[in-house]
Amino acid sequence: MTDPVRVRFAPSPTGFLHVGGVRTALFNWLYARHYGGQFILRIEDTDASRSTEESIEEILASMKWLGLNWDEGPHRQTKRQALYREKVDQLLSEEKAYPCFCTPEELDKKREEAQAKGLKPKYDGTCRNRSGATPEGAASVVRFKAPQEGTVTVRDLLRGNVVFQNEELDDFIILRTDGTPTYNFVVVVDDGDMGITHVIRGDDHLSNSPKQALLYDGLDIPRPEFAHISMILGSDKTRLSKRHGATSALAYRDMGYLPDALVNYLARLGWSHGDQEIFTRKEMIEYFSLESVTTSAAVFNPEKLQWLNQQYIQNTPPVDLARHLAPILVKEGILPEGHGLSLEEIAKPIPSLNQRAETLVEMAQKSAFYFKTELEFDEKARSKFLTAEIKPHLEKIASGLSEINVLEHDSVETLFKQVAEEAGLKLGKVAQPVRVALTGSTTSPGIYDVVLLLGKDTTLKRLSEMIGFIKSRG
RNA sequence: GGCCCCAUCGUCUAGGGGUUAGGACGCCGGCCUCUCACGCCGGUAACAGGGGUUCGAAUCCCCUUGGGGCUACCA
Numbered sequence: 001m002t003d004p005v006r007v008r009f010a011p012s013p014t015g016f017l018h019v020g021g022v023r024t025a026l027f028n029w030l031y032a033r034h035y036g037g038q039f040i041l042r043i044e045d046t047d048a049s050r051s052t053e054e055s056i057e058e059i060l061a062s063m064k065w066l067g068l069n070w071d072e073g074p075h076r077q078t079k080r081q082a083l084y085r086e087k088v089d090q091l092l093s094e095e096k097a098y099p100c101f102c103t104p105e106e107l108d109k110k111r112e113e114a115q116a117k118g119l120k121p122k123y124d125g126t127c128r129n130r131s132g133a134t135p136e137g138a139a140s141v142v143r144f145k146a147p148q149e150g151t152v153t154v155r156d157l158l159r160g161n162v163v164f165q166n167e168e169l170d171d172f173i174i175l176r177t178d179g180t181p182t183y184n185f186v187v188v189v190d191d192g193d194m195g196i197t198h199v200i201r202g203d204d205h206l207s208n209s210p211k212q213a214l215l216y217d218g219l220d221i222p223r224p225e226f227a228h229i230s231m232i233l234g235s236d237k238t239r240l241s242k243r244h245g246a247t248s249a250l251a252y253r254d255m256g257y258l259p260d261a262l263v264n265y266l267a268r269l270g271w272s273h274g275d276q277e278i279f280t281r282k283e284m285i286e287y288f289s290l291e292s293v294t295t296s297a298a299v300f301n302p303e304k305l306q307w308l309n310q311q312y313i314q315n316t317p318p319v320d321l322a323r324h325l326a327p328i329l330v331k332e333g334i335l336p337e338g339h340g341l342s343l344e345e346i347a348k349p350i351p352s353l354n355q356r357a358e359t360l361v362e363m364a365q366k367s368a369f370y371f372k373t374e375l376e377f378d379e380k381a382r383s384k385f386l387t388a389e390i391k392p393h394l395e396k397i398a399s400g401l402s403e404i405n406v407l408e409h410d411s412v413e414t415l416f417k418q419v420a421e422e423a424g425l426k427l428g429k430v431a432q433p434v435r436v437a438l439t440g441s442t443t444s445p446g447i448y449d450v451v452l453l454l455g456k457d458t459t460l461k462r463l464s465e466m467i468g469f470i471k472s473r474g
Numbered sequence: 475g476g477c478c479c480c481a482u483c484g485u486c487u488a489g490g491g492g493u494u495a496g497g498a499c500g501c502c503g504g505c506c507u508c509u510c511a512c513g514c515c516g517g518u519a520a521c522a523g524g525g526g527u528u529c530g531a532a533u534c535c536c537c538u539u540g541g542g543g544c545u546a547c548c549a
Contacts, residue, residue: 012549047548104547111546120476121545141547159479168477168545176547183549207478207544230480230542237541265486268498272487275497294480294487297542301485304499314512355512366510416508431508443510 005037006197009070010187012044013055016248017062019300020202020232020240023266027229028200029068030267030288040194041073046186048078062249066259067281075194077186084181087189087219088142088174096218097174099140100127122170142175144185144215152210157198157227157290164210172211184211192221200227200290203297227290230270230297240300252305256328256359258316261309269298278311310358318350319343325350325360332364334371349453352445369439370453375462377440382469385433385442391470393423393430394437398463407456412448437466 009025011017017025032039041063045051060074091097100123111121128145147166154162174185181189191199206228216223234244246252252262264279271294273279273287313321322343329335329346349370350363357363369375400415401407420430431447438450438459451459 010549014549044549050548100547107547115475118475156479162478164478170545173547178547180547182547187549202543203479204543205549208549210478228479233542235485239542268486270486275488277486277498296480298487299485301499304486307499310512353511356510420508426508428508435509441509445510447508 003197005032005035006040006195007032007037007200008040008042008073008191008194008196009068010042010044010190010201011059012047012050013052013059014047014050015055016250017059018240018247019249019252019262019266020247022062022066022068022249022262023232023269024200024202024229025063025068026066026263026266027271027288027293029070030284031198031200031290032071033285034288037197038071039069040075040196041070042075042077042190042194043073044077044183044186046077046180046183048180051078058250065253066249066263068263072194075190077190080186080190080193081180083193084175084186084189085179088181088185091144091174091218092142094218095145097142097144098128098171100143100171100173101130101138101140102126103139120168120170123172125171128171139177141173141177143171144174144211144218146171146211146214152213154206154209154213154226155223156206156209157225158293158295159206159228162206162209166210169210169214174215184208185215188212188215188219188221191224192216192219196224198225198227200229203228203231227293229293230295232269233297233299235299235301237297237299244300245302254331256361256363257305257309258312258321258324258360260316261305261312264312265305265308269300270294278308306358313354313357313360313363316354318347318354321350321354321360322347325363328360328364329367329371332361334364334368349445352449352453356445366444369441369444369450375440378436378442381436381440381442385436386466386470387433388470390430390433391467393419393425394433394463394467394470396422397430397434398460398467401451401456401463402460404456407452409448409452412451416447434463438462 007028009028011021011025029039031037043056043059045056056074063070088097092099107123110124114121114124123143127143146169150166152164152166154164156162172184173182175181209226209228213223232240234240236244240247246255249262253259260281263281264284267279267284268277271288271292273292279287326335326341326343326346330337330339335341349367353363353366357366396419397415400419401412404411404415416430416434417427420427423430432442435444435447435450436442438444438447438454444450445453454462
C-alpha cells in the first residue's frame with residue numbers, strides 16, 4: 001500500500017500569477033486529482049521585502065478563476081517561523097550547521113576575487129573552521145554544513161537520476177541575519193512537515209535539488225519524489241516575460257479567454273495524450289500521468305491558445321458563457337453597471353455569435369447592436385449602402401415584416417428573397433443595407449438572426465429611422 | 475566561466491530499432507455563402523551536425539553545436 005499522494009503548489013507572492021506558474025499548479029492539481037490525493041497551496045512569503053498582500057490576493061483570485069481548487073491552505077510561511085527556528089536549532093545542536101559572522105561586503109569581495117582567479121564563487125568556509133570565542137554582538141547568519149566531497153543523487157521521476165558533485169555546492173545560508181529562514185531551507189522543512197510526497201515544480205529548481213536533498217538527509221526527513229517539468233519560453237526561446245505579451249493569468253481573463261481554454265492549452269504544453277487536443281477536465285484528470293510529460297521546454301504560442309479559446313466559445317452552453325461574458329460587456333461599456341439582466345437574457349444573442357468570436361471581448365463588441373439602444377454607425381458603410389436607390393426596398397422589407405404576426409427564420413427569409421427577386425437584385429444587395437440599418441455595421445450574424453434577435457419593434461424602428469435618414473440626406 | 479537540464483515541421487506534439495515520420499495551431503489554395511465568420515476539402519513544412527552500436531537508426535551511446543536553468547542573507 002502506497003501513501004496517499006500529497007502535492008503542493010508554492011508560489012512566491014512577488015507579483016501576479018503568470019502562466020508558467022499556472023502550468024506548474026495545473027500539473028500538481030492534475031496529479032493530485034488523478035491519484036485521489038491532496039493538493040496543497042502554500043504561499044512562499046519568506047522574502048519580506050518582495051512579498052505583498054496584493055500578490056497573494058491575485059494568486060488566490062487566479063486559482064479560483066482557473067478552477068484549480070486546493071484541499072489545504074493557503075499556508076503562509078511567515079506564520080510558521082517557530083517551526084523553522086526549531087529546525088535550525090536542531091541542525092545547530094547536531095553540528096550540521098554553524099553560525100557565520102562574515103559580512104555581505106566581505107563575501108562579495110571574496111566572490112569577486114575568486115571569480116577573477118577563475119575559481120568557483122562559493123563560500124570559502126571561514127566560519128566553518130572558526131575556532132575560539134564568538135565575536136560579541138556581531139550579526140550572524142546560519143549556514144548549513146554541506147559535505148565537501150562525494151556526490152548527491154537526485155532521483156527525478158521525469159529525468160532519472162541526476163548526479164551532482166558535492167564540491168560544486170557550498171555551505172549555503174539557511175537563516176538570515178534578521179532571523180528569517182531562506183528558501184531552500186523552508187521548502188524542505190515545509191514539504192517535510194506537510195507530508196508532501198511528490199514535488200512537481202519547474203525545471204529552474206532542479207539545480208536547487210541537491211541542496212535540498214542534503215537538507216532532507218540532515219534533518220532526517222525522508223526525501224519526496226521529485227519531478228521537474230520544463231519551463232515555458234517566449235517566441236524567441238528566452239524565458240517567458242512581459243516582452244512576449246501577456247503572462248498574467250488574470251490578463252487572459254480580461255482579454256476574454258475562458259479558464260477552461262487556458263487550462264487546456266497549458267496542459268498540452270509538455271503533456272499529451274495521443275493526438276487529442278481538446279480535453280474536458282475529467283478527461284485530463286483521467287489521462288494525466290508523468291509518463292506522458294515531456295522534458296523539453298515549450299514555446300508559448302498565443303495563436304493556438306486563441307484557437308482553443310474559440311473552440312471553447314463554440315461549445316460552451318450559452319448560459320454558462322454568459323456568466324463570463326457579463327463582466328466583459330460592462331467593462332467594454334456595452335452594458336451599464338447594474339444593468340440587471342439575467343444570464344438567460346445575456347445568453348440570447350450568444351448562439352448567433354459563438355461561431356464568430358475568438359474571445360469574449362470580441363463577442364462583447366459584436367453583440368453591441370443587440371444590447372445597446374443607441375446604434376453606433378460605421379459612417380462609410382452607411383453612406384455606401386443606404387442610398388436613395390435602396391430606400392424602396394427597405395420600405396418593402398419594413399412593411400413586409402410588419403405584416404408577419406410572429407417572426408420566424410423561414411418567414412423572414414421568404415420575405416427577403418421575395419423582395420430581392422422582385423427588385424431583380426441579388427440577395428446580398430438587399431441584405432447588406434438592412435444589416436447596416438439594423439446593426440450599424442457591415443458585419444454581423446446572419447441577417448435573419450439579427451431580425452429575430454432584435455424583434456419586430458426594434459427592427460421596424462431601426463428601419464424607419466434609416467429610411468428617414470436617407471430622406472433627410474436627400 | 476563552472477555545474478545541471480533539454481533537442482522531430484515556424485510552434486505544440488505523436489512516434490522509444492524496420493512508418494509513405496502521424497495529428498494540431500499558423501500559413502496558402504478551393505468549396506459553402508446575405509456580410510463577417512463557422513464548417514468542409516486540399517497543400518506547405520521536421521528528425522540540429524558528426525561519429526559510433528546494429529542487417530537496419532528519428533528512436534540506443536559518445537562528441538560538437540544550439541537553447542534553457544542554477545551559480546544571492548530571491549523564490
